Amino acid sequence: MLACDILIIGGGPAGSTAAILLAEKGHRVVVLEKARHPRFHIGESLLPANLPLLERLGVTDKVRAIGMEKWGAEFISHWDGRGQEFLFANAWDKSLPMAYQVRRSEFDEILVRRAAAQGAEVVEGCRARDVEFLDDERVRVHAEHDDGRTQTWEAAQLIDASGRDTFLGNRLGIKRRNEKHNSAAMYAHFTGALRNCGRQEGNISIYWFDHGWLWFIPLADGATSVGAVVWPPYMKTRDVPVRDFFLSTIALCPPLAERLRAASLASDVEATGNYSYACERSSGSNFLMIGDAYAFIDPVFSTGVMLAMSSGAAAAETADICRREPARKALALKSFDRLMRHGPKQFSWFIYRVTNPTMRELFLSPRNVLRMEEALLSVLAGDVSGRTSTRASLLLFKGLYYVISIANLGRTLRAMRGRAANIRAVESERMTG
Numbered sequence: 001m002l003a004c005d006i007l008i009i010g011g012g013p014a015g016s017t018a019a020i021l022l023a024e025k026g027h028r029v030v031v032l033e034k035a036r037h038p039r040f041h042i043g044e045s046l047l048p049a050n051l052p053l054l055e056r057l058g059v060t061d062k063v064r065a066i067g068m069e070k071w072g073a074e075f076i077s078h079w080d081g082r083g084q085e086f087l088f089a090n091a092w093d094k095s096l097p098m099a100y101q102v103r104r105s106e107f108d109e110i111l112v113r114r115a116a117a118q119g120a121e122v123v124e125g126c127r128a129r130d131v132e133f134l135d136d137e138r139v140r141v142h143a144e145h146d147d148g149r150t151q152t153w154e155a156a157q158l159i160d161a162s163g164r165d166t167f168l169g170n171r172l173g174i175k176r177r178n179e180k181h182n183s184a185a186m187y188a189h190f191t192g193a194l195r196n197c198g199r200q201e202g203n204i205s206i207y208w209f210d211h212g213w214l215w216f217i218p219l220a221d222g223a224t225s226v227g228a229v230v231w232p233p234y235m236k237t238r239d240v241p242v243r244d245f246f247l248s249t250i251a252l253c254p255p256l257a258e259r260l261r262a263a264s265l266a267s268d269v270e271a272t273g274n275y276s277y278a279c280e281r282s283s284g285s286n287f288l289m290i291g292d293a294y295a296f297i298d299p300v301f302s303t304g305v306m307l308a309m310s311s312g313a314a315a316a317e318t319a320d321i322c323r324r325e326p327a328r329k330a331l332a333l334k335s336f337d338r339l340m341r342h343g344p345k346q347f348s349w350f351i352y353r354v355t356n357p358t359m360r361e362l363f364l365s366p367r368n369v370l371r372m373e374e375a376l377l378s379v380l381a382g383d384v385s386g387r388t389s390t391r392a393s394l395l396l397f398k399g400l401y402y403v404i405s406i407a408n409l410g411r412t413l414r415a416m417r418g419r420a421a422n423i424r425a426v427e428s429e430r431m432t433g
């Protein structure tokens with residue numbers, strides 16, 4: 001049996017962030033990672049709100065070296081070709097005007113190697129298989145190496161950062177499907193895609209189309225990540241291989257298809273089934289759940305990595321308090337849980353409505369009346385700090401949304417009925433090219 005203070009399952013952005021900060025605070029940290037870095041992962045578009053975290057972790061220069069500068073996001077309607085660019089420099093907080101698009105294999109490797117450099121023991125090719133909670137101070141994790149060897153670790157605390165595998169959520173039976181949202185995705189890398197010029201080259205482009213939305217994410221090495229996030233009933237209509245279905249889905253969106261006219265596929269096409277969920281709670285007396293291991297929301301606003309890393313930082317803070325000042329433990333766990341719920345909740349209001357015609361109208365014709373556009377841009381930049389001034393402008397934006405929806409009641413009711421049909425649960429499936 002091996003011993004450590006804090007055992008982390010998963011060496012993605014959430015787990016590595018927690019590992020770096022806890023190792024820096026002097027804890028004996030072990031990270032179990034079932035894969036070996038560098039490994040492929042989807043989720044390549046970062047947000048300005050990621051940058052202070054990168055700085056705090058000491059990886060800014062390394063990420064700059066592999067990243068494509070992302071100064072803005074553009075939303076394009078395939079029905080009439082109208083588009084709108086949002087520049088992060090115009091957000092409420094002007095201090096974070098840009099972010100990066102990254103190949104996750106490179107980005108995640110930078111983070112996990114940094115964790116090892118700061119003193120965490122990173123065990124790759126080692127999958128956590130089972131967990132036993134012995135008492136409030138001891139948890140055991142049984143793991144299996146690639147070569148079939150098994151090993152057990154005993155720790156004072158466990159951090160679950162296992163991503164969409166949701167290691168603890170499944171074992172504790174506390175993972176719940178999001179009843180208010182449901183989508184599925186297909187994605188691949190292309191070479192030879194038509195890019196924007198100058199500073200706009202690194203923009204993420206989001207295309208609305210009949211079955212959901214599509215992304216276009218330019219990477220620094222010339223490849224472009226393209227994905228379709230669609231309603232599950234549309235995905236269920238697939239009767240051809242995923243590759244063909246993906247290409248025919250892109251063809252349904254002419255402005256995007258045009259940018260890919262001379263491009264060729266540079267990877268397999270991956271697909272993932274229904275995927276919005278949250279766990280009922282984010283912690284127990286000796287465990288914390290972070291990143292996708294706790295909750296997953298639709299990626300339309302590129303929030304996943306930022307939420308994963310922020311929760312990793314919060315978990316490091318919380319685990320440190322639990323270890324050093326047990327008297328503050330209950331309070332620390334309570335505020336950790338509040339923080340874990342806050343981020344997904346802030347974005348969800350927009351996610352549930354982003355394909356709605358009223359929201360499209362507001363995105364395509366933004367007005368900075370009473371700083372509503374700046375507040376909206378803060379959300380797009382991942383700034384959900386909830387400062388009072390932004391909150392007021394966001395409330396006005398939401399109010400305007402409801403007023404326009406009521407003024408166009410017929411259209412609103414049709415959109416609501418369509419959405420209700422689209423988010424019905426359909427049998428979940430996992431497909432690969």
Ligand SMILES: Cc1cc2nc3c(=O)[nH]c(=O)nc-3n(C[C@H](O)[C@H](O)[C@H](O)COP(=O)(O)OP(=O)(O)OC[C@H]3O[C@@H](n4cnc5c(N)ncnc54)[C@H](O)[C@@H]3O)c2cc1C
Nearest residue numbers: 010012013014034043045127128163291292299304305308
């Ligand atoms: C289609 C799609 C598009 C997306 N686009 C974006 C985007 O543009 N921008 C963005 O910010 N986010 C995006 N996301 C979300 C993003 O991918 C995730 O939110 C992010 O990767 C979460 O980080 P994490 O560290 O919590 O989990 P992960 O990055 O998934 O890391 C979890 C790690 O745990 C390991 N692991 C799992 N189980 C075990 C086990 N039992 N034992 C040991 N190791 C284990 C895995 O191998 C993995 O390395 C997207 C997601 C999807 C599905």
